[in-house]
Amino acid sequence: MTVLVKVMLKPGVLDPQGKAIAGALHRLGYGAVSDVRAGKLIRIEVETDDAAAARDIGAQMAEKLLANPVIEDYEVALEAAPAPAGAAR
Amino acid sequence: MSADGAPRVAVVVFPGSNCDEDAAIAARNLLQADVKMVRHDERALGDPDLVVLPGGFSYGDYLRSGAMARFSPVMESVAAFASQGGAVLGICNGFQILCEAGLLPGAMLRNDGLRFVCRDVHLRVETKRTPFTLAINKGDVLRMPIAHGDGNWTAERGAFEEIVARDQVVFRYVRADGSRGEGGNPNGSLDDVAGICNVQGNVVGLMPHPERASEDLLGGSDGGRLFKSFATTRLAMRGA
Numbered sequence: 435m436t437v438l439v440k441v442m443l444k445p446g447v448l449d450p451q452g453k454a455i456a457g458a459l460h461r462l463g464y465g466a467v468s469d470v471r472a473g474k475l476i477r478i479e480v481e482t483d484d485a486a487a488a489r490d491i492g493a494q495m496a497e498k499l500l501a502n503p504v505i506e507d508y509e510v511a512l513e514a515a516p517a518p519a520g521a522a523r
Numbered sequence: 524m525s526a527d528g529a530p531r532v533a534v535v536v537f538p539g540s541n542c543d544e545d546a547a548i549a550a551r552n553l554l555q556a557d558v559k560m561v562r563h564d565e566r567a568l569g570d571p572d573l574v575v576l577p578g579g580f581s582y583g584d585y586l587r588s589g590a591m592a593r594f595s596p597v598m599e600s601v602a603a604f605a606s607q608g609g610a611v612l613g614i615c616n617g618f619q620i621l622c623e624a625g626l627l628p629g630a631m632l633r634n635d636g637l638r639f640v641c642r643d644v645h646l647r648v649e650t651k652r653t654p655f656t657l658a659i660n661k662g663d664v665l666r667m668p669i670a671h672g673d674g675n676w677t678a679e680r681g682a683f684e685e686i687v688a689r690d691q692v693v694f695r696y697v698r699a700d701g702s703r704g705e706g707g708n709p710n711g712s713l714d715d716v717a718g719i720c721n722v723q724g725n726v727v728g729l730m731p732h733p734e735r736a737s738e739d740l741l742g743g744s745d746g747g748r749l750f751k752s753f754a755t756t757r758l759a760m761r762g763a
Contacts, residue, residue, distance in 0.1 A: 443632075447632070447677065448632060448635065448675075448677075448711070450632070450633045450634070450635050450636070450637050450675075450711075451633060451637065454637050474586075499586070499590060499591075499594070500586070502587055502590070502623065502630050504622075504629060504630035504677075504678065504679065504682075505630045505632060505677065
């Protein structure tokens with residue numbers, strides 16, 4: 435299964451990258467942009483067919499390594515299974 | 524403690540450390556130390572008086588600076604040494620690793636200007652309670668270089684209040700005259716923090732590089748005062 439771990443800086447933690455991206459978007463004319471936060475998406479292939487186990491291992495990995503709880507929050511999701519063989523792409 | 528006069532210093536070498544030799548040279552020149560370079564995958568520190576986690580870019584700084592180095596086998600030994608009161612100095616990437624390992628509080632964010640900053644800064648000594656500042660006066664201003672992109676130290680509000688209350692802020696960025704304010708802080712760190720210690724005071728991390736300002740030949744010797752302070756502390760402990 436494919437586990438997706440999304441890591442974002444906590445609300446209120448200064449995000450210099452997000453600020454720089456927001457500045458660039460404003461310069462490109464996207465005046466409607468009011469805030470940008472930049473995070474990380476980590477895509478992990480796990481050898482299991484058990485969705486609950488995959489989520490659980492994703493959360494464990496996030497706690498141990500992928501996110502720093504002082505500054506970051508994380509979310510774990512499973513990527514939708516690929517379309518069955520023969521289906522139109 | 525070594526039986527003879529020379530202190531034993533362990534300098535940990537991670538893949539991507541690049542200030543390890545500088546730290547070893549400072550320890551040899553200023554402490555007349557018997558220096559052991561300890562690889563990240565080793566566990567034996569060699570009964571040291573001091574462990575230095577040097578600067579560099581361990582594991583390419585991938586994910587977060589220091590995040591992967593934290594899980595090196597050697598870090599279990601460093602944590603055990605620190606828990607017994609052993610003196611640990613983390614410089615730049617070493618400071619980042621100590622934070623990731625939970626041996627020091629807080630975490631590092633990208634510099635607020637988003638740039639890698641490489642220049643001299645001024646630090647004010649905020650406490651004498653660590654082995655590296657015991658022989659320096661509180662309020663003294665030291666000049667040392669910094670070279671980092673992720674030095675914007677931060678902590679949660681409540682945690683920071685405790686850090687201050689427990690006198691764990693060791694160095695703050697200041698201007699050349701020792702005052703805080705515009706132009707002093709190079710990276711946006713919380714409350715101008717440049718270095719902190721653990722509750723006991725034996726583990727210290729700082730972003731500036733004392734080993735790169737350890738003798739006049741290098742353009743400044745203020746960083747050497749941290750090493751000399753350690754030597755003074757050690758002698759005092761041996762005399763006790």
